[in-house]
Amino acid sequence: MNVANRNASAPAVQWLERYAAVRQQSVALCAPLSVEDYGMQSMSDVSPPKWHLAHTSWFFETFILVPYFKGYLAFNPQYAYLFNSYYQTVGTLFPRAQRGVLSRPTVQEVLEYRKHVDAAMQSLLTGTVHGDLEQRLELGLQHEQQHQELLLTDIKHILGGNPLKPAYRQLPAGSTCATAAVTWLPHTAGVRQIGAQANDFSFDNERPRHRVYLHDFAIASRPVSNGEYLAFIDAGGYSRPELWLSDGWQELQQRHWQAPLYWQRQDNAWHHYTLGGWLPVPAEQPVCHVSYYEADAFARWAGKRLPTEAEWEVAAADVPVRGNFVEAGYLHPQAADAIPSTAQLYGDVWQWTASDYAPYPGYRAPTGALGEYNGKFMCNQRVLRGGSCASPQSHLRASYRNFFYPATRWQFSGLRLAVDI
Amino acid sequence: MNVANRNASAPAVQWLERYAAVRQQSVALCAPLSVEDYGMQSMSDVSPPKWHLAHTSWFFETFILVPYFKGYLAFNPQYAYLFNSYYQTVGTLFPRAQRGVLSRPTVQEVLEYRKHVDAAMQSLLTGTVHGDLEQRLELGLQHEQQHQELLLTDIKHILGGNPLKPAYRQLPAGSTCATAAVTWLPHTAGVRQIGAQANDFSFDNERPRHRVYLHDFAIASRPVSNGEYLAFIDAGGYSRPELWLSDGWQELQQRHWQAPLYWQRQDNAWHHYTLGGWLPVPAEQPVCHVSYYEADAFARWAGKRLPTEAEWEVAAADVPVRGNFVEAGYLHPQAADAIPSTAQLYGDVWQWTASDYAPYPGYRAPTGALGEYNGKFMCNQRVLRGGSCASPQSHLRASYRNFFYPATRWQFSGLRLAVDI
C-alpha cells in the first residue's frame, strides 16, 4: 500500500462527508463542459474528462468495493478493461491513446456508474472504517484529487487547442501589481532530512524520511515571471543551442517550440489561452506551461540553476500551505500579491526541480497492484514541487512529489531559480 | 463544374422539396446517435458525424450562398476553416486527422448552422433556379448524398470499434435463403461505349462518354458470398503470399489481417459487427468490408479475376437501378432474394473493379475550386461500382464511379468475379 500510517482513525461519519465532498468536486469541475467536451482526447497524454470520472470510480470499485464490500456487483464488467489506467497486474488495459474514440459509455452512463459506486461506498462506510480499508479509502480520495487537477489541465488542452478558443468559464480578475524583485533566501550546508513525517498521510514515494547532505545554496523568493521569461525569448533563447540540454534542443526542433505552450504572437504582442479564454500575457504573473527543458535553458541563460527537490523541500519545510489553489477560482497563476503566501512556494505553478524522480533510500514499492501506483514510474521523469492554481489545497504538503517527463508542458508547470552561495 | 448538362430545369418548388428532403435525411440518419457519438473520429479516414453535418452545409454556403445569395452573412467565419474538406484553392484547411478533437462547435451549434444555411437556401430557391446555380444545387445535393453514405460507414466504424459494440439501431431480419450457385453472364468482344449519357446528371469523372475495346468476358451473376469467402480463409488465404499483390501482402502483415474488417472468431464461429450489433456471419450474404487487396487475392485463389470498370458498366448498362439500398433499412448486404434485383448489380455491396481510378479520354477537370471535387484524386485509387446497402437509390447509375485506396475496408465493399471466355 502506498499510504503511510495515518495518525488516528477518523470516525465513519467524517469519512462519509469527506468522500461525498471529494467525489462531488470532480463532477462539479465538469459542470461548465458541453457533453461533447467530455469525450475528447486532444493528445495521448490527455484523457477525456469522462474517462477521469469513470476511472476514479473504477479505482474505488477495484481496490475497495471488490475486496471489502461483500456481494458487490460491478456496474458493468467491461469497465474493468476500459477504465483501468495502468495496473498491469489487475488485467488487460484498453490502449491509452484510444481513450478519445470511446463515445460509449455516454456521459450519462458514466454518471450512473459513479452513483452506483457511490451508493455502494456509502453503504460500506456506514460500517467501521479501519486498518487497510481506511488506508485504501485515503488513497482513493487522494487519487481522485490528483485526477481533479488533471481534469483541469486536460480540459484546458482540449479547449485551448480548438481554433474557436472557447473559455472554460469566466475567471475573476487577478492582481496586476508589478512583480517585486527577486531576493535570495540562503540555506547553509549540512545534513538535512526530507520525506514525509511519520504520522501524516503521504504517498509511498515520499518515504522513507531520510538524510541528505546539502551544500550552501539560496533559493529565489518567487517563481520566474512572464516578464522575465519574455526577456529570455527576446534574447533569442529559443534559437541558441548552447543554452539547452541536448535532448531539449531536439524536442524544440521537432516540435517547433518558440514560446511556452498556449502562447502565440498576435498583433505584435504575446497572447495565451487561459481557462478564461484568449488573453494578452501579463508580465507580472508567474510563467507557466514550460517544459523542464525550457525551465533548464532559462536558468542557464540567467546564470542560475534549478533547485534540487531536497533544496526545495528544506526551504518549504516550515512554510504553511497557503497560496493560489483551485479553491481560489483563478485557475491561473497570479501576481505575487493576489493571494499572500510565503514566496509563492505553494500554489500558482508547479516548480520543476533539477531532480530525477527516483526512489528514496530504503524505498520499497508496496506489494500487489497498488505497488504500481508510483514505483514503476521512477525513471526518465523529473520532480516538480509546490502545487498549482489547479491543485486542491488539502492535497499538498512539503514532501509532495509530482513528476512528469521533461518535455511535458500541459501542466501548470513553471520554475523557481536557485544559486550556489 | 463537375455536373453535366441536365436535361431540363425543374421548377423552383421541386428544388425546394428535394433540397428539404435531402437535407433532412442527413439529420435523420444521425437520430439514433448519442451526443457523444457525433464528435468521434475513430481513424483518420473517418470524420465525426457532426463534421459531416457541418461540412455539407459549408458546401452550400461556400459554393452557392456566398456567390449567389446577395448579402448572405456567414454563420461563423471560422467555419470556413474548420469545415473545408480538401479545397486547397478555397483557403487553409483544418488538419483532417484532427477532426475528432473538436468538441466545439457542439452538435447543437452545428444544427443551428444547418438551419442558418437552410433558411438562406430556401430564400434563394424561391427565386428562379437556372444555369450555374441549378448545376451547383444539383451538385450540392449529390454531394450531401455521398456524405450520407459516409455518415453510415463512419458511424459503423465509430461504434464497431467500441468494445461495448453498441448497435446503431435494431435492423430488420433479412432472408436466410441459401445462396444460388453463380452463373456467368457472357459478353462478346468489341468496341463499347461507357460514361454518362448526355442529358443525365453525373459527376465530371463519368465524362466524356467514350469508346473502349472489350475482349470476350463473362461476369458473375452475383457477388461473392460470406460462405465462399470463408472457404478462402479456411484454405489459408491470409497466409499464402503467392495469392497476394506485393503491396497487399505488406498491408496484411502490418495490419495483421486475418479476415474482413469487423470479423472476429468467437466460440469457434465467425462473428461480425453490423449496424444492428454483434452477430454470427451468415454464409448466404455477400461478403463485405474487404479491401481491394483481399478482393484481388480471393479472385486469384478462385482462379478468376475482378472485372474492369468498363466490363461492369457494360454488364449493368440496361439493368434498372433496383436493389438493397439505404431506403430498405437493412443497412447490411442481404442474401440474393431479400430484395429482388438483377444479379445484385446495384445495392448490397460496392464491387471492387480491377480499374485504376483514372481520367476518361478527353476529361478535363472544371476550372475553379469545384475542379478539385474529383480530378485531383485520380491516382493510386481503385474504382468500385454498383452502390451499397448504405447508398441512396437516387444517387446511383450505371456510370457512377466510386473510388478508394486499395487498402480501404470500412466501406461496404465486396466483390464480383469475372472471367475471360
Add this chain to the structure above:
Amino acid sequence: MNVANRNASAPAVQWLERYAAVRQQSVALCAPLSVEDYGMQSMSDVSPPKWHLAHTSWFFETFILVPYFKGYLAFNPQYAYLFNSYYQTVGTLFPRAQRGVLSRPTVQEVLEYRKHVDAAMQSLLTGTVHGDLEQRLELGLQHEQQHQELLLTDIKHILGGNPLKPAYRQLPAGSTCATAAVTWLPHTAGVRQIGAQANDFSFDNERPRHRVYLHDFAIASRPVSNGEYLAFIDAGGYSRPELWLSDGWQELQQRHWQAPLYWQRQDNAWHHYTLGGWLPVPAEQPVCHVSYYEADAFARWAGKRLPTEAEWEVAAADVPVRGNFVEAGYLHPQAADAIPSTAQLYGDVWQWTASDYAPYPGYRAPTGALGEYNGKFMCNQRVLRGGSCASPQSHLRASYRNFFYPATRWQFSGLRLAVDI
C-alpha cells in the same frame, strides 16, 4: 515463366558468349567504384552495388543451376537468404531496408561468388540449351540487364547524396545545341494492337498482345526539356496546389520538393549532380529525375497531358530502337542532336505515362516462383516507356513496360507530352 516463346534456339556457343558479355558488363559498371561504395544503401529503394552483383548471381543459381545442373553445390547456403530480393515462395527474405548494413560478404567474396556461378553456368551451357532452360537463361540475362540500369541509378544516388559530390567517372561532353520547338505527331482514332509480338522475347507483363481503342491524339516530338521545366518552376509550379494531384501535393509538402531530384540553387543558378559530377543544368537537355507527380503537374500547367502507355506504344511501334543508351557512355540525357533518333522515343529518359501498371487482358502470371517476377507488382505503380541513357540498348523494345511508384525520382525519369486532337 515470364519469358515468351522465342523464335529459334541459338546454338550453345552464342549463349556462352552472350552470357559472358552480359555478366562482364555488370562488373565493368562497378569498376570506377571504391570498395566502400559497393556496400552503401542511401535509401531503402537503393540496393548496394555489391548486392546487385550477388543477387543477379543468386538468380542464375536459384532458377537455373539448382534445378538444371546436377550436383551443383551452392557457394554459400546463407546467400539464398541474403540475396533473394522478393521471391516469397522461394524462402525467407533478408529485410530490404537492411541491405546496407551487410559488410560481409565482402566485395571480394561476392566476386568469387560470381565466378563460382559463372563457372557452373559455363559448364551447363556447353551442353544443349533448349526449352525451359533456354527460356530461363534468356530471363536471367534480361534480369541482369535490368539490374545494370539499377546499378547506375543506385550508384548515382549513393554518390550524389554525399556532400563531397564525387563523380562516378568523367563523362564526354554532349551537344549544346538549342532545343528544337516541339511538334505534335498525330494519330487517328481506332482499334489498335499493343503488346509483345509473338516470336520475340518479352517479359510476361507485355503479353498477351491485345486490342485497345484509342481516341485521336498527338504526341510530342521530343521529351520536355530542362528549359521548359525551369519555366514551370519559375511560374511557381511547386507552390500551386491546383496543379497537382492530391497525393502528389502531399508528397511535395512532406519531402519539401522544390525542383527535380539532384537539383540545387547555387550562385543564383540551378546546378545538378550528374554521374560526371556537379554541373550547371543545361536548358537544352531533357528534364530528368522527376516523379510522376511532377510530370503530371507540369503537363497540367502546360495545358497538355501525359500519353497513355498504349498511345506511346502505338507511336513508337515502327520506330527503330536507336538513341542515347548506356553504350553511348554519356550516362545523362542529351540534347536532341547528340545522338540522332526519332523523337527521342528511346533512350535519354524513361517517359512517365498516364497508365496504371495493370495486367493486360488475358494476362496470367506464370506458375511457380518466377510468377512473382512481375505480376504481384501490378498495383499502385505507373508505367514508364522508352528506356534511358542508363539502359542497355539490346534490352529495349516498343512493348517494354517499366514501372515505378508515382513518387519515384531516382531513376532517369522524364516526360513527353500528349494532346487530344
Add this chain to the structure above:
Amino acid sequence: MNVANRNASAPAVQWLERYAAVRQQSVALCAPLSVEDYGMQSMSDVSPPKWHLAHTSWFFETFILVPYFKGYLAFNPQYAYLFNSYYQTVGTLFPRAQRGVLSRPTVQEVLEYRKHVDAAMQSLLTGTVHGDLEQRLELGLQHEQQHQELLLTDIKHILGGNPLKPAYRQLPAGSTCATAAVTWLPHTAGVRQIGAQANDFSFDNERPRHRVYLHDFAIASRPVSNGEYLAFIDAGGYSRPELWLSDGWQELQQRHWQAPLYWQRQDNAWHHYTLGGWLPVPAEQPVCHVSYYEADAFARWAGKRLPTEAEWEVAAADVPVRGNFVEAGYLHPQAADAIPSTAQLYGDVWQWTASDYAPYPGYRAPTGALGEYNGKFMCNQRVLRGGSCASPQSHLRASYRNFFYPATRWQFSGLRLAVDI
C-alpha cells in the same frame, strides 16, 4: 575546458610518445576489419569505424591545431561538417543517422587525414606543451580512448547483426571456473566525499569533489553472472510486468526483448555473439549487454537493488584499477579468476547504477564549444561505473562516470547488486 588541473606538466617528449601510442591504438583496433566494415552503421547509435578514425582526428584539428598551430591548413574543409559529432557551437552537423551512407571519404583517405593531423600534431608537440594546450591535449587523448571503446562496441554490433556472424578475431580462452557465491561488502552510513581528486586528470562531469550522505548499505562482491541471469529468464522475468519499470516494460514489448542483446536460443541452449564469434553462453561469466531496464528488473526480482553511483564510488575508492581491460585481449567479460581483481569492480562489464546522470553540486560546464562535451547530456541518462573488457586501463578511475540512455544494450553493460543493511 572539461579537464581539471593536472599535477605536473610532462616533458614534450612524453607527450609525443603518448600521442603516438594512443593514436596508433585506434588504427590497430581496426586492423582485423575488411574495408567494407569501416563504413557500416548498423543502427543510429553506432558510428562507422571510419567515422571514429576521422572524428577523433577532427577533434585534434578543431580544438588544438586550428587555434594553436599557426598556419595549419585543414586537410579538407568539408570534413569539419562531416566529422563534427555534436558540437553545435562549432558549426552545422552532418546528420548522425546518415553516417553510414558516406562511402567517401574512403578508408584510405581517412587514414591520410589521420597522417596529416598527426604530422601537424608532432610538429606542434616538439615545441613547449603547457597550460591550455596541455589540457586540450590530455582531453584529446582521453577522447580518443573513449572512441576506442566505442570502436569495439560498434564493430561488435556491425558484425554481430550480420547473419554470417563473422568473428572480429580469434579470442583467447578464458577461465571456466565456477562462479563463487556472492558476499556482501558492508559500508556504514555517513557523509562521504565523491568526485575527482584535485590533482588528477578527470572530465568536468567528475567535479567538483563534494559531500554526499550515504545510508548503511552493502555491495556485492562481484557482478551478476550469466547463470544467475538465466535463472531470471527461466523464472519468466521477461513476461512479468510487475518486475519492470513502466518505461522498461514498454521497451521490452516494442523491441520484443527476451534475453540480453546478442543472445539467441539454438538447439535448446542459449548462444551469443562475441567478438570471437558465435558461442554457447557460459554460466560463470558476468552477464553483459543488458539495458538499465533489464538490470533494474533483475535486481527487483532478486529482492535487491542497484547501487547508486556514490555507493559504487565509495566502495571502489581504495581499490586499485586492475582487471580485464582491452589490453588483456579477451574482449569479453571473464569469470572471476581469469584476471584477479578486487570484486571485479573495474573491467569486465560497466555496471549500471541507480543514478541519473546529473551535474554534481557546483558543477559548471566549461565555456566555449568544449562545454558541450559532457554537460548538455545531463538528462534522461543513467550512470555506469567501472569500465569494461573493452576499456583502456589507463582511461579509468574511481570517479569515472560513463552514461547511456536506459534502453542502451550494445555497450558491455552488466550489473552489480546492492542492499540496504
